[in-house]
Amino acid sequence: MKRLAILGASGHGKVVADTAECCDWEIIEFFDDAWPHVSSIGGWPVIGTTDDLLGRVSEYDGVLVAIGNNGVRQNKLDQLKASGARLPTLIHPSAVISHYASIGPGTVVFANAVVNAYAMVGEGAILNTGCSVDHDCVLESCVHISPGARLAGTVSVGAGSWIGIGACVRQVIAIGANVVIGAGAAVVCDISDNMIATGVPARAVARA
Structure with missing residues (x-):
């Protein structure tokens, strides 16, 4: 099953997840630095922080950053690439x-x-x-x-x-x-x- 991690549990993240479902991603899990205070977004689980995701990128077929701030998004992308994450389009x-x-x-x-x-x-x-x-x-x-x-x-x-x-x-x-x-x-x-x-x-x- 295709498994996608999304970094950033926000309204923008909801639209990313909805789009991912339309593209046949079967398992979608969120990570956000507000975890564990934030444990879900819409119908999707939030299961850890950025650091947790960086240690688990090999478990996912793809990782996307759903953060609207362009500079923060670039920083998170750079961290993920350095950890070997696969970044889908x-x-x-x-x-x-x-x-x-x-x-x-x-x-x-x-x-x-x-x-x-x-x-x-x-x-x-x-x-x-x-x-x-x-x-x-x-x-x-x-x-x-x-x-x-x-x-x-x-x-x-x-x-x-x-x-x-x-x-x-x-x-x-x-x-x-x-x-x-x-x-x-x-x-x-x-x-x-x-x-x-x-x-x-x-x-x-x-x-x-």
């Missing part, structure tokens, strides 16, 4: 992924997301419900594209950046690393590293 059956696209290990693609031809998505990314990533986009590690966000063709997004719910990014735009794009923003010019950008059109308003 999880794609909801209703997502539409071009066979010319590349999706990295540890990435989760949720329901109704679209990834078009020659897009490249790095490890540990979150492509959330109903988002779209068009042709030739390049998303580096641990990016989060929020529900309903839209990236036009040839957009690049640096490691650890977060594109907010319903945001739109014009074609051939470069978004740096560790950037936060606000909900509903319209990005029509490049955004440099470590910035928060909001509005229509989006402007950098503070450092992230």
Whole structure:
């Protein structure tokens, strides 16, 4: 039986687990540093902490990190990789992924997301419900594209950046690393590293 460990017992973790069930993972167990105070999430058990999981990665066919904070998710991924964990790519059956696209290990693609031809998505990314990533986009590690966000063709997004719910990014735009794009923003010019950008059109308003 296919056995999956999920690190991070949160609302996001529930959606990861639900998606995993849709992808025929048969046994799903959670780990969270709030254990044993938190012993279950929805209908799934929480059975240990990060350290417990690091000592048991060989027991699982796959391990996913279900933590929304991009920096924390990257740190946990690095620990798991160093421990020899197998990081699957999880794609909801209703997502539409071009066979010319590349999706990295540890990435989760949720329901109704679209990834078009020659897009490249790095490890540990979150492509959330109903988002779209068009042709030739390049998303580096641990990016989060929020529900309903839209990236036009040839957009690049640096490691650890977060594109907010319903945001739109014009074609051939470069978004740096560790950037936060606000909900509903319209990005029509490049955004440099470590910035928060909001509005229509989006402007950098503070450092992230």
